[in-house]
Amino acid sequence: MKYEFSKGTLAIVPNDESSSLIYEDDERYIINEKPFNIMDESCKYFGSSYEGRKEGSKSILGAEYKVPIVVEDTENLIVFPTTSPYADDCVWISLKRISNIYKIDACNSKIVFDNNKEIIVPCSFRSLENQLARASRLDLILRNRKNS
Numbered sequence: 001m002k003y004e005f006s007k008g009t010l011a012i013v014p015n016d017e018s019s020s021l022i023y024e025d026d027e028r029y030i031i032n033e034k035p036f037n038i039m040d041e042s043c044k045y046f047g048s049s050y051e052g053r054k055e056g057s058k059s060i061l062g063a064e065y066k067v068p069i070v071v072e073d074t075e076n077l078i079v080f081p082t083t084s085p086y087a088d089d090c091v092w093i094s095l096k097r098i099s100n101i102y103k104i105d106a107c108n109s110k111i112v113f114d115n116n117k118e119i120i121v122p123c124s125f126r127s128l129e130n131q132l133a134r135a136s137r138l139d140l141i142l143r144n145r146k147n148s
Helices: 035-045 050-061 126-148
Strands: 009-016 019-024 028-031 070-073 077-081 092-094 098-105 108-113 118-121
Touching: 009 035, 009 108, 009 118, 019 035, 019 108, 028 077, 035 092, 050 108, 050 126, 077 126, 098 126, 108 126
Parallel strands: none
Antiparallel strands: 009 019, 009 092, 019 028, 070 077, 077 092, 098 108, 108 118
């Protein structure tokens, strides 16, 4: 089964070496693809590639590492990785679906989504906060460009 990131997607979490746990509005299921492969295929489905989207974000933000990407332009679906996108433990989070984030301990944080679903990610609160800020900045710049 192929999966494309959509506005109903909350997060894509590694499940094991070769599968991902997909969190959507009211569902949770396993796809036999790594999170990075799902992100790359989603970008291709919407007319680009992960590398193309990454280069665009790097150019806009002036950042090099763990850049958020716009998976789809018309809905402004922006996602960000919790670690290096190529790492086996990387979780992909949908920016617009986040309601709040909380520190659990030095290495883990809780994300609460706009539908009150929660996940715990192996990412420090500070790192998650930085990723959220970077993705929000990308969103703001793109919205301003579309409206000018």
